[in-house]
Amino acid sequence: MAAERTNTQKLITLHVDGRLFEAAEKCRRGSPRSQWIRDAILEKLQREGIEIPDEAAFAPDRSGKGGPKPKKVVEMPPTQKVAEEHDGSPSVSERKKVKYPKKKGR
Numbered sequence: 001m002a003a004e005r006t007n008t009q010k011l012i013t014l015h016v017d018g019r020l021f022e023a024a025e026k027c028r029r030g031s032p033r034s035q036w037i038r039d040a041i042l043e044k045l046q047r048e049g050i051e052i053p054d055e056a057a058f059a060p061d062r063s064g065k066g067g068p069k070p071k072k073v074v075e076m077p078p079t080q081k082v083a084e085e086h087d088g089s090p091s092v093s094e095r096k097k098v099k100y101p102k103k104k105g106r
Helices: 018-028 033-047 079-087
Strands: none
Touching (some): 018 033
């Protein structure tokens, strides 16, 4: 659930120039954008002499808070067994081909 936050987290929404955005996208090299921005803010604050622990930039623990549900694995029996178990009829590959008479006029 992406909307769930810890009690200490605050949402920041901002607009940036396209050039700044593209430069940041290239620089982050595949790391999550939110984490990259948190790290950049932390780095700037620490350079300015503001004492803040590195843990302030950590993403919250998400274990047990959603995500994709595991898929059920269902083992299917071979088709011949299915046909025999249900109605005793032969499997599709064992059935004879039926020839239908041609329609008149074609």
